[in-house]
Amino acid sequence: MELELKTRQMEITRLVYQAAAMAEESGDTVVPDSLPDIVRIVETAAVYEPRSKEVRGGRLYVDGLVRASVLYVPETGVGICRVGLDIPVSQVFELPDNLDERNATLIVTAKLAHATARELNPRKITVRAAVDFTLKVYVRETLWVFGGVEDPESYSVFCKTETVRALAPVGVREKTITVSDSAELSGVAASGEILKADISAETTDFKQIQDKVVLKGDARVKVLIKTGQEDKPVVAGEAVFPFSGVVDCPGVTEDSRVQISYSVGVADLQLTQEAGTDRTMLTARMNLVALAEAWEEVEFSLLTDAYSVSHNLKTEYGTISLLPAEDAQLIRTSLREKIGAGVGIRSVYSCTVSAENVGTVLAEGGSKGVCDVSARLILEAEDGGVYALTKSSPVSVDLPSGASVSAAGVKDESYHISDREDIELRAVVEFLPSAKAPVDFKQIASITAGEPLPKPARTPAVTLCYGLAGESFWDLAKRLRTSEEDIKNANNLSGEYPPEGRLLLVPRRS
Numbered sequence: 001m002e003l004e005l006k007t008r009q010m011e012i013t014r015l016v017y018q019a020a021a022m023a024e025e026s027g028d029t030v031v032p033d034s035l036p037d038i039v040r041i042v043e044t045a046a047v048y049e050p051r052s053k054e055v056r057g058g059r060l061y062v063d064g065l066v067r068a069s070v071l072y073v074p075e076t077g078v079g080i081c082r083v084g085l086d087i088p089v090s091q092v093f094e095l096p097d098n099l100d101e102r103n104a105t106l107i108v109t110a111k112l113a114h115a116t117a118r119e120l121n122p123r124k125i126t127v128r129a130a131v132d133f134t135l136k137v138y139v140r141e142t143l144w145v146f147g148g149v150e151d152p153e154s155y156s157v158f159c160k161t162e163t164v165r166a167l168a169p170v171g172v173r174e175k176t177i178t179v180s181d182s183a184e185l186s187g188v189a190a191s192g193e194i195l196k197a198d199i200s201a202e203t204t205d206f207k208q209i210q211d212k213v214v215l216k217g218d219a220r221v222k223v224l225i226k227t228g229q230e231d232k233p234v235v236a237g238e239a240v241f242p243f244s245g246v247v248d249c250p251g252v253t254e255d256s257r258v259q260i261s262y263s264v265g266v267a268d269l270q271l272t273q274e275a276g277t278d279r280t281m282l283t284a285r286m287n288l289v290a291l292a293e294a295w296e297e298v299e300f301s302l303l304t305d306a307y308s309v310s311h312n313l314k315t316e317y318g319t320i321s322l323l324p325a326e327d328a329q330l331i332r333t334s335l336r337e338k339i340g341a342g343v344g345i346r347s348v349y350s351c352t353v354s355a356e357n358v359g360t361v362l363a364e365g366g367s368k369g370v371c372d373v374s375a376r377l378i379l380e381a382e383d384g385g386v387y388a389l390t391k392s393s394p395v396s397v398d399l400p401s402g403a404s405v406s407a408a409g410v411k412d413e414s415y416h417i418s419d420r421e422d423i424e425l426r427a428v429v430e431f432l433p434s435a436k437a438p439v440d441f442k443q444i445a446s447i448t449a450g451e452p453l454p455k456p457a458r459t460p461a462v463t464l465c466y467g468l469a470g471e472s473f474w475d476l477a478k479r480l481r482t483s484e485e486d487i488k489n490a491n492n493l494s495g496e497y498p499p500e501g502r503l504l505l506v507p508r509r510s
Contacts, residue, residue, distance in 0.1 A: 003447040005446070044071075070084075071196065095137070192225040339425055369397045370396045372395070462505050463480065
């Protein structure tokens, strides 16, 4: 007869499939007739814009564009010119067999790996770009936890349980948030041309309610602008655009732990003049893709072992996989680096700082989070020339035992010309430790009671015995078909293990 177990059900969102791929494409473009010839390419700035994803015939088709801005020194020798190029980049993923698409959430993240431009002749450029794609497939399912037997007395069953504290993944969803706003850019004429733009987003506040995450944030836009003025041919500007949104995320509650990340979709930036004033405005219309991931901290009793003093039992085991209930706290370190230009510096047009090659390495004394902080600068030299300068600096931090790093970012970056040919860069580098690997917890999933145990002709009221090496009170009671509490009470003992070498009284269990 199958015994009824104490059960607990939890609805979770489980990652069932993950795949990564890189797609590389190239494209050529010519310099428009309105622009002068190329003397030297200064920088290739590019972003990946997702356009569509569609499931057809057991495959996921992902399409997008790499939008490249090639900045070059013109033959006139003044300022910078820009040539734009869009390169279609797509990727196809094979989906798992028998995947129920109605119950699945497909999350695709795409990150520009590199973009480089090469001058074919003074009027033609070729650009090669690569994009890293990652696909994660989540399904909604019921997690069953078994914590004991409903009626243990009927078959004289003793149960051993383990208290588990863990994080259960309860929801993952993404939402496209459209930002449409204008912000003033002082010291810039509306007739200027945007040469390149860097866009980042961060959460300023959020709260979760049942099945929803309500968030507020700021989209920060840094632009490099060609002015057409001889004294200041290129200037930098910055604007902040607040945004808000609601991400529908089934499974989220007020007590959930939520992590939000962003990627930038389609972005359109224009310089305009405010009606009735002389103010130059940066008008932005952009799509931000907010990804919300949520976990619930749970605590429950897990049935790990059972035996009967009256019947043979047949037990079947299963496993559940959950994350340890630990907080992944940001680890910060400061960077202060001097970058030598090799020429006299008149001004710095732009400085873009990012964390690359993020990972974890084993070192003496423990593991370390590592990354390369890459600074890309465009500067004007005292002789009027425009140059690009790249500096990569290794950064590392000590990690807690058993931790690894999932991501790193740079914030609060600043720079100044420390002397005639040097630039001092300062920044804060933040490492986000990843949650420890999921832990498999073994549990009894079913118990079937068989025939009654044979009764010996004569059974002594008390048995004298020694425990085996490493044998716990539970193991001893199971072996002799009695209970832990009976052994402990008869010998006035407590704890999990009996004293080594101690002769024990084991009462008969009727």
